[in-house]
Amino acid sequence: MRKWIQKKLALSERGSQDLIKGGLYSALFNLVMMMPVAIFIYALSEWIKPIIGQENSNINFIKLVVLVLISIVISYFSCSKQYSTLFLSTYRECANIRISLAEKLRELPLSFFGEKDLSDLTNRLMNDCTTLEHAFSHAVPQLIGSLISTIIILISLLSLDWRMGLAVFWVVPVSLSMLLCSRKIQKKSQLKHHEAKSKSIDAIQEGIENIQSIKAYSLKNWYMKDLEAKLDLSEKSQIKTELMASVFLTSAQAFLKLGLATVILVGGNLFVKGQTDLFTYLIFLITASRVYDPLIANLSNIAEIFHIELPIERMKEISEYKIQKGNSKFDIVNYNIEFNDVSFAYDSDEEAVLKNVSFIAKQGEITALVGPSGSGKSTAAKLAARFWDVNSGSIMLGDAEINSVNPEILLKNYTMVFQDVTLFNDSIMENIRIGKRSASDEEVLRVAKLARCDDFVKKMNLGYNTIIGENGSTLSGGERQRISIARAMLKDAPIILLDEATASLDVENETAIQGALSELIKEKTVLVVAHRMRTIENADKIVVLEDGYVREQGSPENLLKSDGLYKKMVKLQKESLVAS
Secondary structure, eight states, X not given: OHHHHHHHTTOOXXXXXXXXXXXXXXXXXXXXXXXXXXXXXXXXXXXXTTTTTOSOOOOOHHHHHHHHHHHHHHHHHHHHHHHIIIIIHHHHHHHHHHHHHHHHHHHSOHHHHHHSOHHHHHHIIIIXXXXXXXXXXXXXXXXXXXXXXXXXXXXHHHHHOHHHXXXXXXXHHHHHHXXXXXXXXXXXXXXXXXXXXXXXXXXXXXXXXXXXXHHHTTOHHHHXXXXXXXXXXXXXXXXXXXXXXXXXXXXXHHHHTHHHHHHHHHHHHHHHTTSSOHHHHHHHHHHHHHHHHHHHHHHHHHHHHHHTHHHHHHHXXXXXXXXXXXXXXXXXXXXXXXXXXXXXXXXXXSOOSEEEEEEEEOTTSEEEEEOSTTSSHHHHHHHTTTSSOOSEEEEEETTEEGGGBOHHHHHTTXXXXXXXXXXXXXXXXXXXXXXXXXXXXXXXXXHHHHTTOHHHHTTSTTGGGOBOOGGGTTSOXXXXXXXXXXXXXXXXXXXXXXXXXXXXXXXXXXHHHHHHHHHHTTTSEEEEEOSSGGGGTTOSEEEEEETTEEEEEEOHHHHHHTTSHHHHHHHHHXXXXXXX
């Protein structure tokens, strides 16, 4: 059972054990809550003796007080154990779930993030985990406890009088069946609500991220109208989901209360016929008035358990997603990067971005990837670092195929500067230090000067201790790019991938940084993605891509001699510069 619960609810081994313990303590707590009924029945059995013609009542009040005190002590014990196993253990388990999901996200290939958006992943880590937190601390263990305690009470009552026992409990399986039959309907309704809610969250995030464009193009009315429509749809779907769940739930709860009426009718009939005595009849009446309370409460727990199926499936999608694996150790003969008939598509249903691409980027040389937009240049550079795995062909690093190497081990050999710069809401100093966490302040300042960061940092009151905001929001594009370049210089890895690394810089700063980069790339494998031909004038090799194919490759001098695509691109850019 533990293994089934662990798999079904996506729990750890300890989490499933704590959940079962919580269920058992909940069962104990439910049984303890029946002790006042038992004490009352004991007292009633003494009081009723004179009425039914037996010996005089012999109530021992000291015994009653002792029984009450014992019930209080057991209640305290079961309640404290229930609290520690349900709440404290659940909070620990949910914290571990969030940590494990975050760790798994770190290991996932970029193909996964291409399929999901930020708000959806954030919702899984926060809202879905919160939903499970409540279910694991309340609904699931209390339902387990309710079922166990109900079965124990059922066996006890059946042993006393099986006819009256069936009269008490026949409504239980019927009520449970009413809820279980509504499972698919509720799940379908919940899925629609989730989709509508996700769209409204995406719209809110989109509005915050694009507030400048919304203001600049006077799109406020259009945006608010669209957002209100999505919020209205989300609200209606939530009302529909909750209304549908409440219809089935209240119907099941109402039907459960028919058990008391059945006990009155069946018990009264048996009593009139002399097939049961008054005391037994009263026992079943008193029990029936109390035994349904935990079940009525836990019918709503079943509805809540139905609602956690979707969050569990969404988290399983992350936890069970196939990660890129490989050897933790590999022999590096050299740092040549070789593409052998590489084909790649971001999705199996889409056209390939790269088609049978073959070239070698040699150590100690600068290899430039050029071509029209959408030709696959940036994709090829990222494939070289195993951001994705190729569909066919192979990419070699020295004598090792990169698909056979653990991505984290592989990336230790790479320094990357891409167009999309990612910075953290921290100081400039710490953003640069990401390239090498053990670097001293002196090392950070040295590469910062090489990357021409001093030019703008000196103007800031706190200098390199200035906090730059989320993703460097307080900096210009060129300033952000220079921090990224300084970070790459600090890492000083043997392989360098540059994707328009100087695209956001003016001509003066670009020339200065190109000089700094020339010092960095000595004796290293350099793969450069470029749109501006003048940034790769000193490249040793040019690989020209078009529509995913390698159209030509060779030295700049040889390619200029041939009447190919590279020569046309150089000519067009020179003409545009002259015209400007």
